[in-house]
Amino acid sequence: MRPIQAPFPATRFRRLRRTPGLRAMVRQASLSPADFIWPLFVRDGKGERDAVPSMPGVERRSIDLIVEAAREAHGLGIPAVCLFPYTDAALKTEGCEEAWSDGNLSNTATRAIKDAVPDMTVMTDVALDPYNANGHDGIVRDGIIVNDESVEALVKMALAQARAGADILGPSDMMDGRIGAIRDALETGGHGDVAIMSYTAKYASAFYGPFRDAVGASGALKGDKKTYQMDPANSDEALRLVERDLREGADMVMVKPGMPYLDICRRVKDSFGVPTFAYQVSGEYAMLRGAFDHGWLDGETAMLEALLAFRRAGCDGILTYFAPEAARLLDA
Numbered sequence: 001m002r003p004i005q006a007p008f009p010a011t012r013f014r015r016l017r018r019t020p021g022l023r024a025m026v027r028q029a030s031l032s033p034a035d036f037i038w039p040l041f042v043r044d045g046k047g048e049r050d051a052v053p054s055m056p057g058v059e060r061r062s063i064d065l066i067v068e069a070a071r072e073a074h075g076l077g078i079p080a081v082c083l084f085p086y087t088d089a090a091l092k093t094e095g096c097e098e099a100w101s102d103g104n105l106s107n108t109a110t111r112a113i114k115d116a117v118p119d120m121t122v123m124t125d126v127a128l129d130p131y132n133a134n135g136h137d138g139i140v141r142d143g144i145i146v147n148d149e150s151v152e153a154l155v156k157m158a159l160a161q162a163r164a165g166a167d168i169l170g171p172s173d174m175m176d177g178r179i180g181a182i183r184d185a186l187e188t189g190g191h192g193d194v195a196i197m198s199y200t201a202k203y204a205s206a207f208y209g210p211f212r213d214a215v216g217a218s219g220a221l222k223g224d225k226k227t228y229q230m231d232p233a234n235s236d237e238a239l240r241l242v243e244r245d246l247r248e249g250a251d252m253v254m255v256k257p258g259m260p261y262l263d264i265c266r267r268v269k270d271s272f273g274v275p276t277f278a279y280q281v282s283g284e285y286a287m288l289r290g291a292f293d294h295g296w297l298d299g300e301t302a303m304l305e306a307l308l309a310f311r312r313a314g315c316d317g318i319l320t321y322f323a324p325e326a327a328r329l330l331d332a
């Protein structure tokens, strides 16, 4: 649809930009704390928090402090948190068994949050990298990330997360066939109400660097993830993946990273009209935060502008490390 407009001076675009009231009346996209999912890094111990150097302002927290963070998020109107464990190197194995231990950090944190703040939606990450001795999202055999055996492990991991009480599972591994396998296992295992937000269009991106520091995977990773994550040059493939994941039983889809891939968000939303999310990843956070901290960008304005861009591009929500800060600004 192309709006009809009279020639200048009958049409003057500045008329509707003249006052805050007029601008508010014709504003299309909106941003609210309800649009945010806050990623949290979980560590062991009690009363422990440590900074992630490449993500100033972001911390790894022990489970008691994760619960506090979830309570804070709830108070700010943020509906969901997403948990990522910082696993002790001694627990990382080639078989990734810790991934489906009922008592691992992520599952223990899920239970603790659901006990203390039952209304907080808990999303968990389904991928083997935090538990894998070689840092990959799948099982490695003779240097190859093997697909089908990885899917079997991911199913076990997903079921353990469902047992812990996760509301949303986020398979971020990019193996083929995992959404269908997880959906089947959830249905037959009595967890038919657990939602899946598939990391559908996850690109092999340099913007994940600080995240790997945060979960302690940087040192462990051997090689790269290009045989399972998407080529940043591709766009049509993202649509094929969305269609596949929806047909396999995904309830929501995600594009990741966010800001460099807003074109993909828009194409996904326009093509499928399903709940679509973007992950503003660690490198995007680090880039913006670095500029804010140096005084090179006006932090408050640039943060909200960057987040609003996701909504304008068609996203229903955003996973963002800025969630509490942005929620406070929106509330002010």
Ligand SMILES: NCC(=O)CCC(=O)O
Binding pocket: 125, 127, 172, 207, 208, 209, 210, 211, 212, 280, 281, 282, 283
């Ligand atoms: N599976 C979760 C991630 O890879 C997060 C990436 C990031 O924040 O850089």
